[in-house]
Amino acid sequence: MRTLKFEMNRAFHGKWLYISILLGTIIAALDLGLFRIVYGSDKGKVLIQAWLGTNYQFVYNSLFYVLMPLFACLPYAGTYFSDMDSGYDRNICVKTSRFSYMTSKCVASFASGFVAVSIPLLLDLYGAAGLYPDGKPDKLSFLTAGIIDSYLFPELFNGRPWIYILLFIFIDGMFAGLFAVMSVCISRWSRNRFSAVMFPFVVYVLTGVVLDGVSDGCWSVLQMVNPEQPSVTYMYQMVVVYMFTACVSVMVTWFYSRRRDVL
Amino acid sequence: MCERDGYVVLFKKEGCTVNSVTVNKTDGIHIVDLCKKIKGSVILDHVNLIMKPGKIYGLRGKNGSGKTMLMRAVCGLLIPDDGEIIINGETLHRDIRFPRSIGALIENPSFIPEYTGYRNLKMLASLEGGISDSEVCKALSRTGLDPDDSRTFRKYSLGMKQKLGIANAIMGEPDIIVLDEPINALDEETVGVIKSELIKLRDKGKLIIIACHDREELEYLSDTIYEIQNGRIV
Numbered sequence: 001m002r003t004l005k006f007e008m009n010r011a012f013h014g015k016w017l018y019i020s021i022l023l024g025t026i027i028a029a030l031d032l033g034l035f036r037i038v039y040g041s042d043k044g045k046v047l048i049q050a051w052l053g054t055n056y057q058f059v060y061n062s063l064f065y066v067l068m069p070l071f072a073c074l075p076y077a078g079t080y081f082s083d084m085d086s087g088y089d090r091n092i093c094v095k096t097s098r099f100s101y102m103t104s105k106c107v108a109s110f111a112s113g114f115v116a117v118s119i120p121l122l123l124d125l126y127g128a129a130g131l132y133p134d135g136k137p138d139k140l141s142f143l144t145a146g147i148i149d150s151y152l153f154p155e156l157f158n159g160r161p162w163i164y165i166l167l168f169i170f171i172d173g174m175f176a177g178l179f180a181v182m183s184v185c186i187s188r189w190s191r192n193r194f195s196a197v198m199f200p201f202v203v204y205v206l207t208g209v210v211l212d213g214v215s216d217g218c219w220s221v222l223q224m225v226n227p228e229q230p231s232v233t234y235m236y237q238m239v240v241v242y243m244f245t246a247c248v249s250v251m252v253t254w255f256y257s258r259r260r261d262v263l
Numbered sequence: 264m265c266e267r268d269g270y271v272v273l274f275k276k277e278g279c280t281v282n283s284v285t286v287n288k289t290d291g292i293h294i295v296d297l298c299k300k301i302k303g304s305v306i307l308d309h310v311n312l313i314m315k316p317g318k319i320y321g322l323r324g325k326n327g328s329g330k331t332m333l334m335r336a337v338c339g340l341l342i343p344d345d346g347e348i349i350i351n352g353e354t355l356h357r358d359i360r361f362p363r364s365i366g367a368l369i370e371n372p373s374f375i376p377e378y379t380g381y382r383n384l385k386m387l388a389s390l391e392g393g394i395s396d397s398e399v400c401k402a403l404s405r406t407g408l409d410p411d412d413s414r415t416f417r418k419y420s421l422g423m424k425q426k427l428g429i430a431n432a433i434m435g436e437p438d439i440i441v442l443d444e445p446i447n448a449l450d451e452e453t454v455g456v457i458k459s460e461l462i463k464l465r466d467k468g469k470l471i472i473i474a475c476h477d478r479e480e481l482e483y484l485s486d487t488i489y490e491i492q493n494g495r496i497v
Contacts, residue, residue: 002389002390002391002392003390005389006386006389006390009386009389010375010386014377015377086373087369087370087371087373088373088374088375090335090338090340090367090369090373091373091374091387091431092387092390093338093339093340093361094338094339094340094361094362094365094366094367095361095365095387095390095391096361096390097360097361098360099360260342261301261335261340261341261342262335262340262341263301263335263340263341
């Protein structure tokens, strides 16, 4: 528990977490600001049309969701590489086991990734809720993502938009945490911190592009995490992709936290 | 019983005799036939050592002779290919994953660049538990650093970084203190301070291992000096 506390303390007191949250919040603020400029206080507009996740008419939705792995990995995931590179891991591994260190590093990275992505979305929700009323979106409006029955959670989208939004913020946070853990796992083979942080982003974008062509994007995480739901994704696909990535990451972490030299 | 380089090893039983010294395996460090290869090259070659509490042990040898690797092995950072390291009666990597009470400065001191010296030590103290804020301040003061210094580690001079590394190693007065080239980059005055602190710690019953290139300093500080060549104690 001490090692976990130590890693969490480092993760939540680092400047990169705040920079990451700030960048995400700037994108969210630009989106909401532009929506306000274009539509003013139009009484027909509702919260779910103004929120970053489901407001797809501006570039900011795509920008946020494409950059999501970077926001997740920037705060803390790269520290495993820098700990090894600088020799700081020696300070830790004389006081705790390597397994405990690696596990705590992954948990702290997951938590920081979760927070870095969910805070800007929550702040945007707070801002949008202050400007626009909660209400059922007009299915025929071009402003509405149009989550029909074949998409995920259509009844929530049309009936309880708040829950739909909060559910997707949670899903996005979970995926963001996973990206951060992936970055920690790949650090072992990275030549620098940059490549460790960039790895999940590159995989995310490449698989997004490839799977978009192969399977209409339904297996693509890039499409899955977007509450606008650019393509039809089933729950089982989301669970399979998440569990597969999580299992691979956990196995790699376990493998490298076994008896290994700290050089 | 086996014999290597005239060094008799008889560790398997409690109270055995090595070079006419009766060994009580519950005290200090007992390194038994330790071997380690990294990428095919022999780093430690059948190392046998006994180190008792209340003494300073010096390690001397050329660059690449295996001093640092031996220190890493004692700290639990290196997994032996063969042999064992017994610390206060517990075998490293079998009974314990890392030594219960150890402070180490191995190679270059490395800390979080954005934190002050005090904050860095406080963070590391939290890993161990049982080290109060006053003990953190005391460790800094003992090495000549100001606990209230607001400069971050990034802005420290080479000597200050080294002092912080030593402060980290002696913080909380662990039973075993491992210092690899501790007086590198330190001015004469600080070397004197560090030497007297190490002697005080030895007198309190701490086991101290030092690797140093400076023969005079090593001879002054150490109760026993081991020479290492090509991973072997000679």
